[in-house]
Amino acid sequence: GQQVMQIPQYQHVQEGEDFTTYCNSSTTLSNIQWYKQRPGGHPVFLIQLVKSGEVKKQKRLTFQFGEAKKNSSLHITATQTTDVGTYFCAGPDTGTASKLTFGTGTRLQVTL
Amino acid sequence: DGGITQSPKYLFRKEGQNVTLSCEQNLNHDAMYWYRQDPGQGLRLIYYSQIVNDFQKGDIAEGYSVSREKKESFPLTVTSAQKNPTAFYLCASSTTGGSVEKLFFGSGTQLSVL
Numbered sequence: 632g633q634q635v636m637q638i639p640q641y642q643h644v645q646e647g648e649d650f651t652t653y654c655n656s657s658t659t660l661s662n663i664q665w666y667k668q669r670p671g672g673h674p675v676f677l678i679q680l681v682k683s684g685e686v687k688k689q690k691r692l693t694f695q696f697g698e699a700k701k702n703s704s705l706h707i708t709a710t711q712t713t714d715v716g717t718y719f720c721a722g723p724d725t726g727t728a729s730k731l732t733f734g735t736g737t738r739l740q741v742t743l
Numbered sequence: 744d745g746g747i748t749q750s751p752k753y754l755f756r757k758e759g760q761n762v763t764l765s766c767e768q769n770l771n772h773d774a775m776y777w778y779r780q781d782p783g784q785g786l787r788l789i790y791y792s793q794i795v796n797d798f799q800k801g802d803i804a805e806g807y808s809v810s811r812e813k814k815e816s817f818p819l820t821v822t823s824a825q826k827n828p829t830a831f832y833l834c835a836s837s838t839t840g841g842s843v844e845k846l847f848f849g850s851g852t853q854l855s856v857l
Contacts, residue, residue, distance in 0.1 A: 664845070666846075672850070679844065730801065731846065736785050738783070
């Protein structure tokens with residue numbers, strides 16, 4: 632079945648450093664979504680990318696969808712303690728677009 | 744205030760017992776989903792429903808059952824056949840099930856075995 636992997640599994644940075652998480656799908660995706668889950672919380676939708684090579688920015692966050700639509704990345708510039716949490720990518724299942732397959736997640740810890 | 748409500752927040756199950764997790768949404772969304780999250784893990788799909796009175800198995804449906812009698816409600820029953828039920832259960836909804844877009848999640852239910 633479809634697999635979506637993320638690296639790294641965990642990253643610990645000091646506040647002000649940059650952070651990047653990478654998402655790789657075993658199959659081509661029609662779109663990729665990113666979610667953030669704060670510790671003890673639930674996932675919250677951040678963004679959706681649809682086009683090959685698409686780049687979107689949200690303040691300090693930059694999202695990119697690969698040319699082959701099989702990979703994506705999330706880059707955070709100058710991390711803050713409010714960025715702490717687990718970041719998940721997710722893509723529609725190849726069998727049916729009615730369900731999302733989530734990546735394994737990257738947990739970000741930010742310290743002062 | 745629109746959203747998804749899951750209850751209870753914490754639930755304990757005795758061996759051999761069935762328990763039901765509640766999920767209610769007032770977003771008028773057609774599609775609803777149940778995911779299981781184990782510590783430090785990603786989300787795995789248990790069941791999903793694109794429309795009332797219809798639902799499909801996800802990747803880990805064994806030991807679980809659902810119903811979708813009303814648009815706003817999608818309860819999940821964890822049966823005694825589920826031998827390792829301890830996990831964080833998340834309910835979600837989206838506007839349409841045809842091509843799933845943005846998911847809205849509830850605050851989750853933590854299920855533990857006594």
